[in-house]
Amino acid sequence: MMAEYVQRQEVIQDVPREINFSLAEEIFRETGNPVLSCFQCRKCTNGCPLTFAMDYYPDQIIRLIILGQEEEALRSRTIWVCSSCETCTTRCPNGIDIAGVMDYLKQKAHKQAVVSHKDNWSYAFHRVFFENMLKNGRVHEPKILADYLLRSGAWKQKLESGSLWRDVKLGLFLLRNRRMRLFPSRVNINGHTVGTEAH
Amino acid sequence: MVDVTLYPGCSLEGTAQDYRDSLEIACSRLGVNLIELENWICCGATAAHSLDEFLALEFPARNLVLAEKRGLDVVVPCALCFNRLKTTEKHLLKNTHPELTKKYPFKGTIKIHDLLAYLTTPDMLKGISSLVKKPLEGLKLVSYYGCMVNRPPRITDAQNHENPTQMDRLVETLGATAIDWPFKTDCCGASHVVARPDLVFVLVKKLYDRAIAQEANGIVVSCQMCHANLDMYQDQISEYFGERYHIPVFYFTELINLAFGDERQIGWLSRHVVDPLPTLRECGLI
Known part of the structure; x- marks a missing residue:
C-alpha cells in the first residue's frame, strides 16, 4: 500500500507543475458539468466497479482536473477503462456527471491525438465502431470486429494465444444460429448528411 | 392491438437476433403491434459519446424526429439505445445545443419506453398472468437489470434505479422463483468485451x-449486451478462472414465451452458447 502510494507521488512529480485552473471552467462552459463542486467525498470511487484496473481513481481524475493537470488526465488509463455504467454520475452528491467528464477527456484525447490504435485497444474499437456507423448508418458487427483486429494489431496476440480460433468458432456458431448477417443492412438516409457535415 | 414503433438497434439485427425473435412473439401474444421504425440508424452507442459529443446526440436525434413523424410511442429493447435516445430527448427538449434543436425539431409528443418497463406495467402483468399455460416452476432466477435502463435516473426516468423490481415481479408472475440479490444493476462491462475482455x-x-451462492439456476436479463457477456463468454470465463460455470442466461421475453407454452421458443433456446435445455429438463419444464 505504501509502495503504491510512493509510486503515485512519483508519477505526479514527473509532470510539470504548471497549474491551469481553466480546465475545470472549460468543462463547465462546454458541458455545464460542475466539476469545481467536488468536495472529494470519493463516493464515485467507492461505487466504481472498475477501480481495479485504473491508474487514477475517478475522484483523482476530478482532482487532476481541478488542479489543471490536463496532460496527466488525458493520458490516464482510467478514462478508457471507465465503462460508462453511470454509477458515479448517479450517486454524486454535487451533481457532477463524472462519467460525462470521462467522455469529455476521451473526446479531447481523441481530438488532440494523444491516443493511438496500437497502444489503446479500447480506443481502436471505438474508432472502428464510429467509422462504420458514419459510413453505413448502422453498425455491422462482423465488419467492426474484423477491422478492430486489423487496426489495433490485436490479431497477432490472438493468433499466438490461440484465441483467434476461438473467435472464429464462435462466429461460425452465431452464423449457424442466424445470429450473424454476412452483409450489412441498407439504410436510406434520404440524402441526409448525418456525420459528414460535422466532419 | 396497440401500435407502437420499434427501434431495434444494430445488435438485434445480428448477435441478438434471438432476442428479436422472442420479443416479437411475446409482444404479438400480448397485443402489442411492433412497427419497425423505417430507416432508423445506429444510436451512436459508447463509441460516439466517447469520441464526439455532437454526433453522439445527432444520431439519436434523427431517429427521434423520424419516430415523432410516425406519431407512435417508441419501444426500445436495447438498454444502451434506450439510454442514448433518452439522453438526446432531454437535450433536445432543454435546448442545450441550439444548432441541434434547429436541425432536429423534436417536440416531445411521443414517449420512449424500454421494453422491459413497457411489458411489466401492472396491466401488462395482469394480461401475462392470464396467458400463462406452463408455469415455470423449479426455475430459481436472479434478475439482472444492468446499467443503462436505470442510470442515471434523471435521464432514464427509472422509478427505482438502485433496486428495480419489475423483472422480479414478472418472474413470479410466470411461476418461477425470483431470488433477491445485490447485483441487480451492477455493470457487466458491456462493449469492453472486445478490447478488454x-x-x-x-x-x-x-x-x-453470487448467483450460484444464492442457489439460482438461471439468470434473466433484459439487455443484449448483458446477455452476450454472461452467455457467449461463459466457457472462456470458466477457463480464465479455472472454474466450471454452467448457468443459463435467459431474456425475459424468452421466459414469457416458455410460460405461454410456445413450442418455437424451446428450439430457439439452443441458439444460446450455454444451452438452457438441461436446466429446463431438470425442472421438468420440457
Whole structure:
C-alpha cells in the first residue's frame, strides 16, 4: 500500500507543475458539468466497479482536473477503462456527471491525438465502431470486429494465444444460429448528411 | 392491438437476433403491434459519446424526429439505445445545443419506453398472468437489470434505479422463483468485451459467483449486451478462472414465451452458447 502510494507521488512529480485552473471552467462552459463542486467525498470511487484496473481513481481524475493537470488526465488509463455504467454520475452528491467528464477527456484525447490504435485497444474499437456507423448508418458487427483486429494489431496476440480460433468458432456458431448477417443492412438516409457535415 | 414503433438497434439485427425473435412473439401474444421504425440508424452507442459529443446526440436525434413523424410511442429493447435516445430527448427538449434543436425539431409528443418497463406495467402483468399455460416452476432466477435502463435516473426516468423490481415481479408472475440479490444493476462491462475482455471477465465472475451462492439456476436479463457477456463468454470465463460455470442466461421475453407454452421458443433456446435445455429438463419444464 505504501509502495503504491510512493509510486503515485512519483508519477505526479514527473509532470510539470504548471497549474491551469481553466480546465475545470472549460468543462463547465462546454458541458455545464460542475466539476469545481467536488468536495472529494470519493463516493464515485467507492461505487466504481472498475477501480481495479485504473491508474487514477475517478475522484483523482476530478482532482487532476481541478488542479489543471490536463496532460496527466488525458493520458490516464482510467478514462478508457471507465465503462460508462453511470454509477458515479448517479450517486454524486454535487451533481457532477463524472462519467460525462470521462467522455469529455476521451473526446479531447481523441481530438488532440494523444491516443493511438496500437497502444489503446479500447480506443481502436471505438474508432472502428464510429467509422462504420458514419459510413453505413448502422453498425455491422462482423465488419467492426474484423477491422478492430486489423487496426489495433490485436490479431497477432490472438493468433499466438490461440484465441483467434476461438473467435472464429464462435462466429461460425452465431452464423449457424442466424445470429450473424454476412452483409450489412441498407439504410436510406434520404440524402441526409448525418456525420459528414460535422466532419 | 396497440401500435407502437420499434427501434431495434444494430445488435438485434445480428448477435441478438434471438432476442428479436422472442420479443416479437411475446409482444404479438400480448397485443402489442411492433412497427419497425423505417430507416432508423445506429444510436451512436459508447463509441460516439466517447469520441464526439455532437454526433453522439445527432444520431439519436434523427431517429427521434423520424419516430415523432410516425406519431407512435417508441419501444426500445436495447438498454444502451434506450439510454442514448433518452439522453438526446432531454437535450433536445432543454435546448442545450441550439444548432441541434434547429436541425432536429423534436417536440416531445411521443414517449420512449424500454421494453422491459413497457411489458411489466401492472396491466401488462395482469394480461401475462392470464396467458400463462406452463408455469415455470423449479426455475430459481436472479434478475439482472444492468446499467443503462436505470442510470442515471434523471435521464432514464427509472422509478427505482438502485433496486428495480419489475423483472422480479414478472418472474413470479410466470411461476418461477425470483431470488433477491445485490447485483441487480451492477455493470457487466458491456462493449469492453472486445478490447478488454480481462475487465469483463472479472465483473461477470462476480455475478456468477453470487448467483450460484444464492442457489439460482438461471439468470434473466433484459439487455443484449448483458446477455452476450454472461452467455457467449461463459466457457472462456470458466477457463480464465479455472472454474466450471454452467448457468443459463435467459431474456425475459424468452421466459414469457416458455410460460405461454410456445413450442418455437424451446428450439430457439439452443441458439444460446450455454444451452438452457438441461436446466429446463431438470425442472421438468420440457
